[in-house]
Amino acid sequence: MIRNERNNFVTAIEKFSMREELRQNLESSSQRILSELPSELLWEWDDRFDLPLLVFPKDMEEEIVAVIKRHFPNQWDLNSIKTAPPVIRKLVDKSFGIRIGQTVFATDMNQEAFMFALYWPWEDKVTVSLRIGLTGKGIMGADQEKIGEYLREWFQL
Numbered sequence: 001m002i003r004n005e006r007n008n009f010v011t012a013i014e015k016f017s018m019r020e021e022l023r024q025n026l027e028s029s030s031q032r033i034l035s036e037l038p039s040e041l042l043w044e045w046d047d048r049f050d051l052p053l054l055v056f057p058k059d060m061e062e063e064i065v066a067v068i069k070r071h072f073p074n075q076w077d078l079n080s081i082k083t084a085p086p087v088i089r090k091l092v093d094k095s096f097g098i099r100i101g102q103t104v105f106a107t108d109m110n111q112e113a114f115m116f117a118l119y120w121p122w123e124d125k126v127t128v129s130l131r132i133g134l135t136g137k138g139i140m141g142a143d144q145e146k147i148g149e150y151l152r153e154w155f156q157l
Helices: 020-036 058-071 086-096 144-154
Strands: 043-046 051-057 074-077 103-106 114-121 127-135
Touching (some): 020 127, 074 086, 086 114, 086 127
Antiparallel strands (some): 043 051, 114 127
16 A cells, blocks of 8 residues: 555555556567467457457467567466465465366466456367466555456457
8 A cells, every 4th residue: 555645544555656667677588479470360358357368279279378588488287376476376276276187377477467368169179279467476455447448458358
């Protein structure tokens, strides 16, 4: 919380303003990721999780996962999620959960805000979804609409 003279405290949501340098770095990262993914695939907005969503055929998995691993060096699955940093465990526990075959990826977690990717093979065994979002101590409790605006802009949605 931030103390201010007009009212004693400003909520975390009211104070959220991503530092411009951090926002630019995250935007640049998203642009590099997008430039390496197959251009014929179209991103859409996932209203369920308020994240950019890419749905692709399983036969493209190797190519797409290679790009994700280059940009998101940290990863956890159902067996290793217990070893993830608290910010990742909280994200998974409170938002998405994790099942067999699913993987959570993250960029440099030393930043106050960083990107995560959710890799989810479908039960049909021919389709996979990929969602990308932002998390980190610097945006916990932040205005999710503003974060959504950034993601929509960066992913051209």
